[in-house]
Amino acid sequence: MNQDVNTYLNSLKKWQTELTKLREIVLECALNETFKWMHPCYTDNGKNIVLIHEFKNYCALLFHKGALLKDPEKLLVQQTENMQSARQIRFTSLSEIEELKSTIKAYIKEAIEIETFGKHVEKKKTSAFNRPKELEQKFKENPAFEKAFDNLTAGRQRGYLLHFDKPKQSKTKMSRIEKNMERIMDGYGLNDCVCGLSERKPNCDGSHKQLEKKE
Template sequence: MEKNSKWLEELELLRSIIRKTELEKTTKWGGEVYTFNKGNVLSIAGFKNYVSLWFFNGVFLKDPFQVLGNSQEGKTKALRYWQFTSLDEMEEEKILQYIQEAIENEKKGLKWKAEKSSDLEIPEIFSNYLTADKSLKSTFENLTPFKQKEYIEYISSAKRDATKVSRIEKIIPMILEGIGLNDKYRK
């Protein structure tokens, strides 16, 4: 059963177009994902107000019809989407052109490389904790850059100092155990 039965015809049209390609259907993150040689190429989904076709490495698509969007400018780097609000907007030839280009890009190995940032700016309030506790500082410095960044972003995203202090006190035991902020959610 579709999560949103409003878009049954539109989703079925997208599936019929995708079946004309060499993509393989799988389920990831609770949704339909289509892969080539196990590489994620695209996904489709129905939402409240539209149906969307997502290209995982859409940043590399030429987009001749200027239909692709970026869900979070400045944050989302590679993912691009194409939204439809009716069957009338869905032109098979154009959709197939984008899908074929996405498959060719996957065959070429075009993948967005995440930017490595070694310049982690530790908030002053957290820096004070690290200075006061050498064990905490040593353990934090031995975490992977990814885990360090998770903690720093968690602290920095708080607006009030009181919230930052509360978050720091919450994560200190986790840091001392050498675990990442979101490790419990990873397999």
């Protein structure tokens, strides 16, 4: 077992029992245990298959190519609009996980087969996402802002485009853009940690947890 995963699970104040059970189930599927993106990640021949993580109201298994799974039980959830490939199975209790054990294993088996056969999710290109006129207006007013946006990764750009274009009212769209201009200028994505302590900007290395311990 991976020591980083042990440390992660032991540090949890919530969902520890549930994630420990999920870990047990996943390891029974003969996957290799690693620690990526600050969470336990399970691979097959070096390919990411599934990750376990926790949120305030639920814990989950995240299938990296979940969009390709058949999902006969209709369990998979698209975490955000920007998630084109990954899908979650969410849990709110240990009993729920235990009841779905055989189903979880079946989904993992299919996920391994998908990776073995080299299947890929056909992702929508960033150029296909609508750029709101309000964003184009800000680009004209501030060329440095446009350059900073273009320097973001494709995934971060898509996240912002979806976020900016979602409201119906132009005023709300502009408000969202202005609210996030500083984040974009600093190279951060919509959901990136901005604690200011990370040495892996714009990614987070977990440094913000130092702040949580002081509170």
